[in-house]
Amino acid sequence: MTEKLTEHESAPSDAALIGADTSLLIVDDDAPFLRRLGRAMETRGFAVDVAESVAEGIAKAKTRPPKYAVVDLRLGDGSGLDVIEAIRSRRDDTRIIMLTGYGNIATAVNAVKLGAVDYLAKPADADDIFAALVQKAGERAEPPENPMSADRVRWEHIQRVYEMCERNVSETARRLNMHRRTLQRILAKRAPK
16 A cells, blocks of 8 residues: 655755755845845745855955855956856855856856856746755756746847946847847837736
């Protein structure tokens, strides 16, 4: 006779997945995102420390190297890859997740070479980030249930380039090889689903 396990009994708790060392460093210059993600990770059992710049991230990595880290690729004062290097120079067992809105193969390869275990495109939600942090070596991540539409990916890319160009429409249009008026119409619309 086999007993049927309830979902709660069969699934390990978040604390069991995290382990004894619950230290998590989150480095991102998007303050609202940083606060939301920090709260979400605390509710899952992590001891969260946050940094809003490369310099702050490196300082925190040197004083208290974390067991887990979530690092944005592009920060106001430089590259998140520098934070990964600082963490790796102090601790080699840290599980590092690189977040970026500028996903491309070259930066993904570089992040992995420096020691990141996964590379997630923004906007990533807390569940995806948690799953990537606690994923065992050799496990494959599940594909997202609701991936972004092509229109949304395009819109996100345009927004990021626009922000990189300090909200200069003409410069953004030039970099995107797009007519300025077309860009203005896109920027005036709401984000697609």
